Amino acid sequence: MPSQLLKEFLDENDIKYVSIMHSMAFTAVEVAKSAHIPSRELAKTVILNVDDELVMAVVPANYKVDLDILRxxxxxxxxxxxxxxxxxxxxxxxxxxxxxxxxxxxxMDVYIAESLSEDDTIAFNAGSHLEAIQMNYKDYENLVKPRFIFLDN
Known part of the structure; x- marks a missing residue:
């Protein structure tokens, strides 16, 4: 089931978005393939514990999280x-x-890979393994106010 909280938040802020239904997928690369989105353009959310605080690292689906680089x-x-x-x-x-x-x-604070800001749109899981959302990247940035991280893959 998609996140009702997310959809209500986007609707309350008058954000245009597209829901993309796809076949069951559990990894970000599988979601990208199923939803026909290049894996470098689909954002995956990785939850980290940084100094005993939970934060989100948002990286391209094809990126492998390197804790040393993030540290x-x-x-x-x-x-x-x-x-x-x-x-x-x-x-x-x-x-x-x-x-x-x-x-x-x-x-949670959000740290996003700078490379995801290079496209006009951003796509991501919508809270379920059957739906993704695609929206304007600038709208995402204005709502979330993420901090940029510069990563090499």
Whole structure:
């Protein structure tokens, strides 16, 4: 089931978006393939524990998260992938692994790969393994106010 919280938030802010239904997919690369979106253009949400705070790292679907690079980029010593048990209580309206990159809805800071800002649109999981949302990137940036991270893949 798609995130009702996300859709209400987008509608309340008069944001135009497209829902893309696709076959069941559990990895970001599978979602991109199923939804016919280049994997470098589909954003995946990775939940990290940085200095005992949960944050979102939003990276292209084809990117493999390198904690050493993120540690340097975020200038922190303590960083790790968050455990499901740590973050699932925050995402009651989402299926595990299909969280949308809207930290503002889940009380988390968002760090986004700068490369995702290069396109006019951004696509991402809509809270389920069957639906993605595509919207204008500038609208996303204005709503979420992510901090940029510069990553090489």
């Amino acid at each position: 340097q980029t975020l200038d922190t010593k303590k960083i790790q992938l968050a455990k499901e048990s740590e973050f699932t209580p925050h995402f009651k309206d989402c299926e595990v692994g299909a969280m949308p990159p809207f930290g503002c809805l889940y009380d």
